[in-house]
Amino acid sequence: TQQLLSGRVPRPKPFRVTNADRSVKKGIMAETLEDLMNKVSDSLSVPCIMALVLDEDGTGVDTEEFFETLSENTVLMVLEKGQSWTPYLKYRDQL
Amino acid sequence: TQQLLSGRVPRPKPFRVTNADRSVKKGIMAETLEDLMNKVSDSLSVPCIMALVLDEDGTGVDTEEFFETLSENTVLMVLEKGQSWTPYLKYRDQL
Structure with a gap:
């Protein structure tokens, strides 16, 4: 009822969440940032999340x-204490 | 009612705001420049903002x-006293 009255129905959206070294990436459905944080914590085994940033530019x-x-399937990076975002190196730069 | 009468409904837009050395970037929703200034001050721990400039060219x-x-997700840089905008060095320039 609350949701109907407020005119806004939260609907789970898919996100893709990677760890700081981009070695693991998971598809996770979440309705809210808090919801996503909890699921990331379980799914990527990060007990204490320091930050969630956009994979594309570290925002x-x-x-x-x-x-x-954020649009569906936005790629986010989870950071633990001491970790920081680094730009994605395209394949050609790694040659 | 005020908003209806004025014919303009301010709607919060997402922005991405970085600090002068681009070490931190935050996604921030704001309706007005004043609103954004206040939120930047809190979010990036900048007590006294000297200027907000476009990250791309220092405007x-x-x-x-x-x-x-400004369009959604424009990247802005916050400057404190004594700081100035510098161009963004693309990855290849840092090699």
Whole structure:
């Protein structure tokens, strides 16, 4: 009822979440940032999440408001304490 | 009612705001330039903002009118006293 009254029905969206060295990536459904944090914690075995950032440019996703603007299948990176985002090296740069 | 009468409904837009050395970037929702300034101050721990400039070319965003023309997810840089904008070095330039 609350959701109907507020005119906004949260619907789970798919996200892709990777770890700091991009060795693991998981598809995770989440309705809210908090929901995603909890699921990432389990799925990627990260007990204590320091930050969730956009994989593309390292933008920190700190608020539910900004989280809601993300499109389906956005790739996020989870950071633990001491880890930081690094740019994705395209294949040709690794040759 | 105010918003209906004025014929303009401000809607929060997502922005990405980085600090002067681009070590931190945050996704922030804001309706107005003033709103964004306040949120940047908290989110990036910048007590006294000297300027907000476009990350791409250092253009100063000083007025609400210009701010309104920015598209979603524009990257802005916050400058404190004594800091200035510097061009972004692409990865290949750092090799």
